[in-house]
Amino acid sequence: MTIDAVSEMTNNALYVIIKVSLPVLLVSLIVGLIISIFQTVTSIQEQTLTFVPKIIAIFLALILLGSWMMNTMVEYTVQLWSSFSQYVHR
Structure with a gap:
């Protein structure tokens, strides 16, 4: 695995984390x-x-946006695991 691949994976992971946590x-x-x-x-x-009020608002936000948040994380995980063969080479 090269430094570029690790850097790209890290950047994508941080982007997904920010994208998912920002609405809440x-x-x-x-x-x-x-x-x-x-x-x-x-x-x-x-x-x-x-x-x-904050707890109630966050709870409502999670109810409304929870499926989108989960789908975003699942899409990233699927993308990460589907390209796993590119990261492992001898």
């Missing part, structure tokens, strides 16, 4: 920002107020 992270960021603005406007400084 964005949902968490947006919900956290909205709650922070709400806390600032209403002067409520409760630290635990952010957890429940």
